[in-house]
Amino acid sequence: MNAQTILTAMLPEHLLLVGILLLLVLEMASRREREFLGVTVLVLFAAAFAAARLAVADYAGVPFPGQFSVDPAAALGKAVLLALSIPAVLVARGEFGGTRFAILLLSSLYGACLMLSSDSFLTLFLGIELMSMPVYALVLLAMARPESLEGALKYLILGGAGTATLLLGISFVFGATGSFALPAFAEALDSADPIAQAGVVLITVAFFLKAAVVPFHAWAPDAYEGATVPVTAYMATVVKSAVLLAAVRLFDGAELPEGNAALLAALPLASMVWGNLTAMRQAGFRRMIAYSSIAHAGYLFFAFLGPAAGRFEAVLFYVVAYGLMNLLAFVSLPAAGRDADRDRLDNLKGLFRRSPYAAILIGAAMLSLAGIPPFPGFVAKFLIFRNVIEAGYTGWAVAGLLGSYLGIYFYLRVIQFMFMSPGAEGAAEEPPRLAAFAASLCCLLPVVLLTLFPGWVIDRL
Amino acid sequence: MSEPAMLNLVLFLPVLGMVMLLLVPRDAHGTVRGLALAVMLLQLALTVVLYQAFDPQVAGLQFETRLPWIADWGVYYHIGLDGLNVLLVLLTAFLGPLVVAGAFSAIDKDVKLFYAMVFLIQFAMLGTFVAQDLFLFYVFWETMLIPMFLIIGIWGGERRIYATLKFVLYTAFGSILMLAAVIYLVLSLQATSGITSFAFTDLYGSRLPLDIQVLLLGAFALSFAIKVPVVPFHTWLPDAHVEAPTAGSVILAGVLLKMGTYGFIKLGFPLFPDAARALTPAVMVLAVVSIVYGACLALVQDDIKKIIAYSSISHLGYVMLGLASFELIGIQGAIIQMVSHGLTAGGLFLMVGMIYERCHTRDLAAYGGLARILPVYSVFFMILTLAAIGLPTTSGFTGEFLVLLGAFDAAWPQYANGAATWPLVLACTAVLGVVLGALYMLRLAQKFLFGESRAPHAPLTDLNLREKLILVAIVAAVFVLGLFPDSFMQKTELAAREYQQQVLVEPESRWVRAAPDGGSP
Numbered sequence: 001m002n003a004q005t006i007l008t009a010m011l012p013e014h015l016l017l018v019g020i021l022l023l024l025v026l027e028m029a030s031r032r033e034r035e036f037l038g039v040t041v042l043v044l045f046a047a048a049f050a051a052a053r054l055a056v057a058d059y060a061g062v063p064f065p066g067q068f069s070v071d072p073a074a075a076l077g078k079a080v081l082l083a084l085s086i087p088a089v090l091v092a093r094g095e096f097g098g099t100r101f102a103i104l105l106l107s108s109l110y111g112a113c114l115m116l117s118s119d120s121f122l123t124l125f126l127g128i129e130l131m132s133m134p135v136y137a138l139v140l141l142a143m144a145r146p147e148s149l150e151g152a153l154k155y156l157i158l159g160g161a162g163t164a165t166l167l168l169g170i171s172f173v174f175g176a177t178g179s180f181a182l183p184a185f186a187e188a189l190d191s192a193d194p195i196a197q198a199g200v201v202l203i204t205v206a207f208f209l210k211a212a213v214v215p216f217h218a219w220a221p222d223a224y225e226g227a228t229v230p231v232t233a234y235m236a237t238v239v240k241s242a243v244l245l246a247a248v249r250l251f252d253g254a255e256l257p258e259g260n261a262a263l264l265a266a267l268p269l270a271s272m273v274w275g276n277l278t279a280m281r282q283a284g285f286r287r288m289i290a291y292s293s294i295a296h297a298g299y300l301f302f303a304f305l306g307p308a309a310g311r312f313e314a315v316l317f318y319v320v321a322y323g324l325m326n327l328l329a330f331v332s333l334p335a336a337g338r339d340a341d342r343d344r345l346d347n348l349k350g351l352f353r354r355s356p357y358a359a360i361l362i363g364a365a366m367l368s369l370a371g372i373p374p375f376p377g378f379v380a381k382f383l384i385f386r387n388v389i390e391a392g393y394t395g396w397a398v399a400g401l402l403g404s405y406l407g408i409y410f411y412l413r414v415i416q417f418m419f420m421s422p423g424a425e426g427a428a429e430e431p432p433r434l435a436a437f438a439a440s441l442c443c444l445l446p447v448v449l450l451t452l453f454p455g456w457v458i459d460r461l
Numbered sequence: 462m463s464e465p466a467m468l469n470l471v472l473f474l475p476v477l478g479m480v481m482l483l484l485v486p487r488d489a490h491g492t493v494r495g496l497a498l499a500v501m502l503l504q505l506a507l508t509v510v511l512y513q514a515f516d517p518q519v520a521g522l523q524f525e526t527r528l529p530w531i532a533d534w535g536v537y538y539h540i541g542l543d544g545l546n547v548l549l550v551l552l553t554a555f556l557g558p559l560v561v562a563g564a565f566s567a568i569d570k571d572v573k574l575f576y577a578m579v580f581l582i583q584f585a586m587l588g589t590f591v592a593q594d595l596f597l598f599y600v601f602w603e604t605m606l607i608p609m610f611l612i613i614g615i616w617g618g619e620r621r622i623y624a625t626l627k628f629v630l631y632t633a634f635g636s637i638l639m640l641a642a643v644i645y646l647v648l649s650l651q652a653t654s655g656i657t658s659f660a661f662t663d664l665y666g667s668r669l670p671l672d673i674q675v676l677l678l679g680a681f682a683l684s685f686a687i688k689v690p691v692v693p694f695h696t697w698l699p700d701a702h703v704e705a706p707t708a709g710s711v712i713l714a715g716v717l718l719k720m721g722t723y724g725f726i727k728l729g730f731p732l733f734p735d736a737a738r739a740l741t742p743a744v745m746v747l748a749v750v751s752i753v754y755g756a757c758l759a760l761v762q763d764d765i766k767k768i769i770a771y772s773s774i775s776h777l778g779y780v781m782l783g784l785a786s787f788e789l790i791g792i793q794g795a796i797i798q799m800v801s802h803g804l805t806a807g808g809l810f811l812m813v814g815m816i817y818e819r820c821h822t823r824d825l826a827a828y829g830g831l832a833r834i835l836p837v838y839s840v841f842f843m844i845l846t847l848a849a850i851g852l853p854t855t856s857g858f859t860g861e862f863l864v865l866l867g868a869f870d871a872a873w874p875q876y877a878n879g880a881a882t883w884p885l886v887l888a889c890t891a892v893l894g895v896v897l898g899a900l901y902m903l904r905l906a907q908k909f910l911f912g913e914s915r916a917p918h919a920p921l922t923d924l925n926l927r928e929k930l931i932l933v934a935i936v937a938a939v940f941v942l943g944l945f946p947d948s949f950m951q952k953t954e955l956a957a958r959e960y961q962q963q964v965l966v967e968p969e970s971r972w973v974r975a976a977p978d979g980g981s982p
Contacts, residue, residue, distance in 0.1 A: 352574070356487075367607060372633075373600040379531075382644070386534075389644050398641050405637045412610065412629060420614045420622060455531035 009061035009070040012051040012078050016110045019043030023099045040089050040102040048082035051075045067123045073312055077116045077245045084323045085238050090439035091331045092230035096141055104134035112242035120180045121170045132159050142228040151226025158219040162209035169202030186254035210243045211297040214271040224290035232286050233330040236293045237323035244300045248315050253308045264304050265396045271298030272403030280410040284343045295407055296322055299384055302400050306387025313461040314383045321376035324443050329365035331439040332358045350423020359418040370411040371404055376450035464514055464524040467507055472587050474504045475580035482577050490572045494565055497576040501558040508554035515547050517951040535657035539594040544956025545727055546590040549719055552803045553586050556715045559931050563811050564708040567818055568616055582608035586716050595643055595659040603636055616706040624704035631697040635684030642680035665731050665963055674736035681729045688721030689777050692751040702770035707814025714773050715807035719799045722780045731963040744785040749887045751778030756897035765823045768905050769809050776802045782891055783864035787964055791867015792957040793950050798860025805849045805857055808935040812842050815928055820917045830914030837923045839910045841932040846906045848939045850899045856942035
């Protein structure tokens with residue numbers, strides 16, 4: 001451990017801290033939301049750039065041995081998470097006022113970064129909590145509506161239960177292996193000791209809960225609905241991605257033992273089926289996306305059935321494609337007088353006539369989430385299911401693909417509303433803000449790259 | 462310009478057209494239509510040049526382009542023309558301008574989006590035909606869904622939402638299983654030979670165990686059979702056709718349905734030859750059932766579009782029969798029949814659209830004696846009707862006749878040496894379909910064109926110049942294909958032979974062994 005390593009390896013984290021301090025100072029000098037958000041975007045950009053730079057330079061450093069280390073994969077994951085949160089910030093203007101949103105968001109991202117670099121259960125736990133706590137508050141920030149109180153409380157309580165489960169699991173694994181280091185999990189996965197097995201199950205359940213996998217998903221629809229658009233976008237993309245990438249780190253090189261596939265596949269499969277079926281019946285956009293994200297959590301955990309070597313690549317690509325498309329849909333959502341109106345799917349009816357580009361962007365996002373080519377969602381899904389079949393779980397893969405088929409309908413329903421239904425009377429459209437335009441551009445450029453040249457990206461993973 | 466570059470240009474012209482459409486103001490309908498027609502005509506011209514340059518003496522791919530796309534997975538942007546797709550590419554390019562021009566007066570809502578979607582589907586269809594890489598093929602195959610979903614759903618009739626969702630959900634179900642089969646197949650190749658490749662040529666002739674081959678072929682075949690459609694997977698078709706706008710019906714009947722049969726001949730059967738041979742009886746039975754069942758249903762419909770829709774099921778049954786006969790003449794007949802059906806059904810749908818624009822009903826009972834009110838229209842309608850029946854000198858005759866010859870060629874030796882009687886029975890039943898075809902088409906023509914003169918809207922104006930030009934082009938093509946099939950069949954002969962070899966002969970070079978890591982599907 002030396003100062004130089006701590007400075008370099010943790011540069012993205014340091015930049016986030018600097019951003020938080022800067023915002024605190026700035027709040028005393030100014031009251032203009034635009035400046036706060038501008039600073040936040042700059043900080044996120046700088047941090048993402050620093051992380052990407054570390055990844056490109058193949059940097060590996062261990063600032064705190066046994067607790068925190070940086071390797072290119074972790075740096076790349078951080079870069080993705082930080083970059084994905086930029087569009088969410090760009091559309092946050094006028095939603096909150098003040099610096100609360102920005103500071104909470106940056107703190108939460110700090111936790112996410114910590115998770116991706118953790119080497120021990122302690123750091124991992126710290127990261128998860130640091131990431132989740134600000135989000136409880138973020139959901140609550142939309143206090144204007146009673147639903148947000150309900151959503152935040154539900155999220156808090158279930159999140160707390162998840163934390164308890166995780167701690168219990170960790171202590172079991174510690175009891176069985178005598179180690180707090182992350183590789184102890186892989187060891188426990190292989191061991192026949194019932195204590196170790198229980199620990200593995202509990203830790204997996206905690207991750208399922210954080211990623212909203214059926215039957216631990218009940219918080220997601222309420223929390224997503226209760227929060228405002230930028231926060232929902234952040235939860236659906238960055239938080240979920242961070243949990244999954246942390247799970248990849250947790251499983252590390254461990255192959256699944258033969259009998260345990262069902263443990264990791266059954267609930268995600270149920271998640272796909274239940275999420276996709278329930279999403280069909282939703283009337284609100286955010287609730288629908290919540291159920292869609294429950295289904296996507298299922299696909300993502302399927303990646304763990306695949307060979308260990310391809311896991312990170314599959315999850316990262318999926319997370320990027322899924323996150324970008326979700327964000328694209330969120331930032332293109334037409335503005336409306338009241339937040340509750342904005343959320344109604346009916347509000348999307350006839351959108352193509354009112355603002356064609358928003359409709360086309362949301363449509364593309366829906367098709368991509370449905371996994372229909374040529375959009376990146378297809379390549380991402382292909383990658384995951386290829387890995388599953390490669391590992392010999394053909395039956396699970398077919399079941400998973402059929403589960404994903406169930407989702408096609410409700411994504412198409414959104415397109416049907418936008419293109420094929422007559423519009424609501426007198427729905428005057430606000431011209432999109434510059435920031436929202438910038439946000440959609442932020443998502444669109446990488447989407448085009450991923451659509452036309454997926455190979456270029458995959459070769460570099 | 463070199464020919465491979467030209468093929469790429471033909472493929473990407475519609476995309477270029479979409480980009481150009483973006484620059485046109487939304488309300489400049491005239492400009493949008495003119496631009497769309499110009500791009501399609503240019504595409505047709507280039508395709509004709511390519512067709513002329515296509516050398517029938519060369520086996521395998523011509524005008525090939527192969528560039529790495531997802532190099533890590535062995536996915537290539539690999540396109541080219543061969544004897545199997547060259548006629549279908551020509552057909553697609555030929556119908557393009559007709560679809561565009563046919564929609565000039567019918568589509569007046571969201572015109573820009575409409576032509577953008579026509580371009581998109583044109584791109585996807587051509588891409589599906591020319592793709593020589595399974596991944597690329599799948600991407601194009603699925604991309605076709607999106608524009609068709611919108612074309613039916615936005616510009617369709619009253620029950621358009623129901624029809625378009627049914628269409629998409631049916632086809633997507635087939636494709637999802639095909640995706641699993643694609644992955645499994647490619648991984649098996651990787652496990653046995655160490656090659657990671659999606660190229661058709663690498664994947665052909667797997668020596669996987671028969672039961673796995675049957676499962677994989679089943680997954681591919683389900684997807685293709687839904688698209689064709691083969692009875693009993695046909696129920697989406699009448700709804701889609703009836704609700705689709707004219708342009709949508711023409712694209713559906715003209716090209717989209719051929720995707721299914723093309724899939725069988727290009728992928729399904731040659732990829733899994735042992736399973737193909739084992740399943741031939743089932744395929745032939747389904748083909749004949751489609752022929753007869755489709756014809757019977759067409760016989761009792763009152764909606765003109767439905768009659769033509771069901772006749773499509775019947776006509777594509779012949780294509781399936783020809784493909785499954787594995788006789789050279791039957792295969793070539795099937796390809797001719799695909800093109801011929803694209804022309805006649807496409808033309809008939811265009812004509813139904815023309816009368817619908819004038820009278821706003823497709824109910825057969827509302828019409829009668831149009832021959833006296835609309836003489837020019839009636840002449841064209843009669844010609845296309847006869848072509849659909851398969852009157853000699855028209856394209857329909859060439860296709861059906863060759864397919865039936867193929868079916869008998871395959872059946873007779875088996876009957877003569879006492880091996881099996883059923884192929885002969887099937888072939889004879891298929892001939893019955895020709896009679897039924899004459900019955901339902903003549904019933905349509907008789908009620909529609911002859912008898913007491915009656916039409917919902919009087920007075921009716923006969924065809925205008927634009928409509929005449931469209932129909933002249935189609936009728937001319939019908940006769941060219943009917944009178945001079947030779948030049949077209951030359952272009953397909955080598956490829957048809959190759960297909961026959963792939964399925965029937967067992968080459969030594971076939972790749973070996975089974976599943977990746979012993980997993981079972």
